[in-house]
Amino acid sequence: MEKVRPGTPEARVLEGYIMSTLFYEPSTRTRLSFESAMARLGGTVLSTESAGEYSSAAKGETLEDTVRTVEGYADCIVIRHFQEGAAKRAAAVASVPILNAGDGPGQHPTQALLDLYTIQREIGRLNDIKVGMIGDLANGRTVRSLCMCLSMYDNVQLYFVAPDVVRMRDDIKEYLTARGVKWTEVTDLREVAADVDVLYQTRIQRERFSNMDEYNAARGKYIIDKELMSHLQRHAVVMHPLPRVDEITVDVDSDPRAAYFRQARNGLYVRMALLKLCLADR
Amino acid sequence: MEKVRPGTPEARVLEGYIMSTLFYEPSTRTRLSFESAMARLGGTVLSTESAGEYSSAAKGETLEDTVRTVEGYADCIVIRHFQEGAAKRAAAVASVPILNAGDGPGQHPTQALLDLYTIQREIGRLNDIKVGMIGDLANGRTVRSLCMCLSMYDNVQLYFVAPDVVRMRDDIKEYLTARGVKWTEVTDLREVAADVDVLYQTRIQRERFSNMDEYNAARGKYIIDKELMSHLQRHAVVMHPLPRVDEITVDVDSDPRAAYFRQARNGLYVRMALLKLCLADR
Amino acid sequence: MEKVRPGTPEARVLEGYIMSTLFYEPSTRTRLSFESAMARLGGTVLSTESAGEYSSAAKGETLEDTVRTVEGYADCIVIRHFQEGAAKRAAAVASVPILNAGDGPGQHPTQALLDLYTIQREIGRLNDIKVGMIGDLANGRTVRSLCMCLSMYDNVQLYFVAPDVVRMRDDIKEYLTARGVKWTEVTDLREVAADVDVLYQTRIQRERFSNMDEYNAARGKYIIDKELMSHLQRHAVVMHPLPRVDEITVDVDSDPRAAYFRQARNGLYVRMALLKLCLADR
Numbered sequence: 009m010e011k012v013r014p015g016t017p018e019a020r021v022l023e024g025y026i027m028s029t030l031f032y033e034p035s036t037r038t039r040l041s042f043e044s045a046m047a048r049l050g051g052t053v054l055s056t057e058s059a060g061e062y063s064s065a066a067k068g069e070t071l072e073d074t075v076r077t078v079e080g081y082a083d084c085i086v087i088r089h090f091q092e093g094a095a096k097r098a099a100a101v102a103s104v105p106i107l108n109a110g111d112g113p114g115q116h117p118t119q120a121l122l123d124l125y126t127i128q129r130e131i132g133r134l135n136d137i138k139v140g141m142i143g144d145l146a147n148g149r150t151v152r153s154l155c156m157c158l159s160m161y162d163n164v165q166l167y168f169v170a171p172d173v174v175r176m177r178d179d180i181k182e183y184l185t186a187r188g189v190k191w192t193e194v195t196d197l198r199e200v201a202a203d204v205d206v207l208y209q210t211r212i213q214r215e216r217f218s219n220m221d222e223y224n225a226a227r228g229k230y231i232i233d234k235e236l237m238s239h240l241q242r243h244a245v246v247m248h249p250l251p252r253v254d255e256i257t258v259d260v261d262s263d264p265r266a267a268y269f270r271q272a273r274n275g276l277y278v279r280m281a282l283l284k285l286c287l288a289d290r
Numbered sequence: 291m292e293k294v295r296p297g298t299p300e301a302r303v304l305e306g307y308i309m310s311t312l313f314y315e316p317s318t319r320t321r322l323s324f325e326s327a328m329a330r331l332g333g334t335v336l337s338t339e340s341a342g343e344y345s346s347a348a349k350g351e352t353l354e355d356t357v358r359t360v361e362g363y364a365d366c367i368v369i370r371h372f373q374e375g376a377a378k379r380a381a382a383v384a385s386v387p388i389l390n391a392g393d394g395p396g397q398h399p400t401q402a403l404l405d406l407y408t409i410q411r412e413i414g415r416l417n418d419i420k421v422g423m424i425g426d427l428a429n430g431r432t433v434r435s436l437c438m439c440l441s442m443y444d445n446v447q448l449y450f451v452a453p454d455v456v457r458m459r460d461d462i463k464e465y466l467t468a469r470g471v472k473w474t475e476v477t478d479l480r481e482v483a484a485d486v487d488v489l490y491q492t493r494i495q496r497e498r499f500s501n502m503d504e505y506n507a508a509r510g511k512y513i514i515d516k517e518l519m520s521h522l523q524r525h526a527v528v529m530h531p532l533p534r535v536d537e538i539t540v541d542v543d544s545d546p547r548a549a550y551f552r553q554a555r556n557g558l559y560v561r562m563a564l565l566k567l568c569l570a571d572r
Numbered sequence: 573m574e575k576v577r578p579g580t581p582e583a584r585v586l587e588g589y590i591m592s593t594l595f596y597e598p599s600t601r602t603r604l605s606f607e608s609a610m611a612r613l614g615g616t617v618l619s620t621e622s623a624g625e626y627s628s629a630a631k632g633e634t635l636e637d638t639v640r641t642v643e644g645y646a647d648c649i650v651i652r653h654f655q656e657g658a659a660k661r662a663a664a665v666a667s668v669p670i671l672n673a674g675d676g677p678g679q680h681p682t683q684a685l686l687d688l689y690t691i692q693r694e695i696g697r698l699n700d701i702k703v704g705m706i707g708d709l710a711n712g713r714t715v716r717s718l719c720m721c722l723s724m725y726d727n728v729q730l731y732f733v734a735p736d737v738v739r740m741r742d743d744i745k746e747y748l749t750a751r752g753v754k755w756t757e758v759t760d761l762r763e764v765a766a767d768v769d770v771l772y773q774t775r776i777q778r779e780r781f782s783n784m785d786e787y788n789a790a791r792g793k794y795i796i797d798k799e800l801m802s803h804l805q806r807h808a809v810v811m812h813p814l815p816r817v818d819e820i821t822v823d824v825d826s827d828p829r830a831a832y833f834r835q836a837r838n839g840l841y842v843r844m845a846l847l848k849l850c851l852a853d854r
Contacts, residue, residue: 014588023296040618047618269641
């Protein structure tokens, strides 16, 4: 997908196909990358930036009815919703493919796929890797999904580095243990940095905190800066689902091991592949 | 139009043409179906989801000025406005075709066309039919337009079934009588269901009621559910302009006589035909 | 660019290319004309009508990070921002072309280009012209930019006609004087109208006034109406960046010397040329 160029037959493989985005929650990044993926393959997009606010939802229409209507206008639907299970409910009534672009505290499967794709591209393998996950591990949908995905590979070692109030939850820990994935909770970020292949940093989400003192303490605790990068192995990379605030300092951006903008771009390729799979290869 | 497939010459008939949507009022359904129609024929869309909020309107620009500007950028304009007559005002100054996608309490002509198209497809004729209209007949733009359209056909019999506060208004009744269309007001929905070819249900619009008790009484009065469907003739169909709230129960959806999602899809075909007519066949 | 027609090879010169709009400030006119320009050349648009509200910006992401992400999805980015210098900051980190569609009180370069293009087309030259600028000359970004652009031509004579509170600022006056451009401040609009090749009217921006009495006085002071048009030379034209409120009366619209809607349309051609230059001609 990275080799698709304007004007080539590959760039027209979805010509005439229509993808509709139904975003009940804002997400510029995910929406634009899905829309770009469709456009890169010659397809067309019907866009709804804020479905909840404008659409029939305001008049009391159910998600199921909206989906059954929109499937009349599009060949596939990309849905982002604030409720867990929304994509599943949509898929249950739809006759066109539904792509889950995040369902509240539930899953964000295309993010997990692009994370795996990025690790494979950057490190060269998905087995036999050590991954340090940092930041808001309690609420971070992406790290939770990534843990589950990594459990399918062999000899994966996970390190969790989180402020106390947002530690990785027991459900994931038990899931990993049951599948024989080694994990440990660590407090020294430098030690982890020196040992891992991937440092996966996440944003402390202000909106999860009722107490601003707690937020500020959590937020400043684990920062990746130039000094920390000096501990990282030469082949290792730093990833981040973005957006970032200050948990990675901007002077790290120029380090070749800063993989987060490449990671964002990989979202495009992964979504191109998914759309081709759903529409052209059926 | 239902036979247009990706990759065929029919799917490129509007290639290079641009349609702009100017929606001063939200309407996901109508907007997406117009945009899909344009895309299905190879055309491009410039979309404005909420023209009133973002555009120059906020700076005091008149609708006429907006239209004279946007016509410089597009080959046709689809306009949805909260004021009656807005589309007519736009058409008066425009040098490109203006398509009325609903002008406040005025008209919604493409909805009326898709309703006619649906009756023709489902029942096989537009003459010699019996149609029951249910719900908010006072404010429902679609039933008012449909009455006027049906008056062009022969031997049409209409039944109006509405809560007292939202009965069909005199202007339409007089219009029908003057054109020799038979109409009667009925209170027993079952009796009507047993007799008609088409049951056209509408949503009781909460925003029209100042008194919530009245709203709730009106809202629960005429529901189409499985029991009522047992009275409907085998060849008859249930239509609804959507969105629905609970005036048709979801267990009716699987009944083959539930035509409302097919009706929504017909909006696509009717709008494809209109766009082709306005742009390619001129 | 005015001769590009649907279905011709010129109309496909940007096929497969993607332009993303990042609008942190509403501007229907500018956004639609950029999007139309891209579509007229066969390109695709990823649209963000209100980037500030929906995007990661709300989560604390910097403009630089947003740009580095979006450049992964698009071949060029059109940015409109409320802060002066935003486009420059974006360009500093971007690997794709950034087009400035207005950066707060800073510049609006594509507007200045279309203004020049319009004068050239309407009057036939950019040297040896007399231009009267009217209205809010203190805050009007377009007149300020136009002054600077016109200073590159020979023998340009400028007249400034503004209410006291919004007179042209010293920085521009000094800029012009330093470059040998003749300018004078005048209070009699009729006298100016009789002398110039171009009357460039602007809107008094209500949002700039804290005192509504001052606003109303400023607003009504210099109106272009039919009577005033009788003083204008036969070959001269009236321009306006739009939107207008009442500073040009609508009965002037039908006068062939009213060039403002043609001017708006020229924005399309100028932006087509810019996009082709940035993407296809590199």
